[in-house]
Amino acid sequence: MFYDKYVSLCAQKGVTPSAAAKEIGINKAAVSNWKHRRNGPSDITVQKIADYFGVTTDYLLGADGKRDSGEEMAGWYSPLRFWDKINENRSDFMHYFMQAWEYPVEDIANLWGVPVDNPEKATDEEFKGFLLSTVKAVRLNPEDGEWDVVIIPQTEKGPTPVSESGPSDPVTAQIMEIICQMSPEEKRLYLENLRTLRLLQAQGRKPDIQE
Incomplete structure (x- = not known):
């Protein structure tokens, strides 16, 4: 689930989900919507979050660390x-x-x-x-x-x-x-x-x- 990965990345970075959202430029309502599965983030928002945490959009969207080709994404970043x-x-x-x-x-x-x-x-x-x-x-x-x-x-x-x-x-x-x-x-x-x-x-x- 997207929100779970977002929270996990926040914990690794040592920031709260709200603080991270503010730094990225996302409003709190959007984060709340992810948490309650009302809707997901836009493509542009996903890219901003990926850049902020230094991960790939595939990882955020649940690609389980795999590229389309099936190769492992270990060490791959934005x-x-x-x-x-x-x-x-x-x-x-x-x-x-x-x-x-x-x-x-x-x-x-x-x-x-x-x-x-x-x-x-x-x-x-x-x-x-x-x-x-x-x-x-x-x-x-x-x-x-x-x-x-x-x-x-x-x-x-x-x-x-x-x-x-x-x-x-x-x-x-x-x-x-x-x-x-x-x-x-x-x-x-x-x-x-x-x-x-x-x-x-x-x-x-x-x-x-x-x-």
Whole structure:
């Protein structure tokens, strides 16, 4: 049961369920609803809780520590658990990320503003949003420092790509949330239009808008 895992994680962290909810930004009524099984948390709330405790959403939702493939999740965590280490050498992390990424490379820059060849150019907010929208879990090998990365299937709706403290640009955050909700075909059409628009801008031309 979700509430039981939530309470157990709170105990391990040394905080009360109410105090943890306040720090995460969840109201007490929601926690009460989980306790009495009136309803469960939203996908975004589950992700926030997973990031707060440094666990995977699979664990919180009752996946019994298993990935979809059946492999054990021991040592697998939300990427924000390792934020400082990932952020201090983004290029190194991206090397391992790209080994697991099976989608168009240009999507990473077009959708999340993260240049694959130079991820340090992205802002912290952009890079966090990218991680939350694309990385399901990570595992760091302590012996060689290599990363194992599990990608969120892009046919699923990923978390809204904004920072934990909220977006600095509400309009951008709203646009990114809409993009995350797109189907693969809608994303493809969006990217095609975006590429055409950028090509026209580079050529100093304006797009033809048909009424």
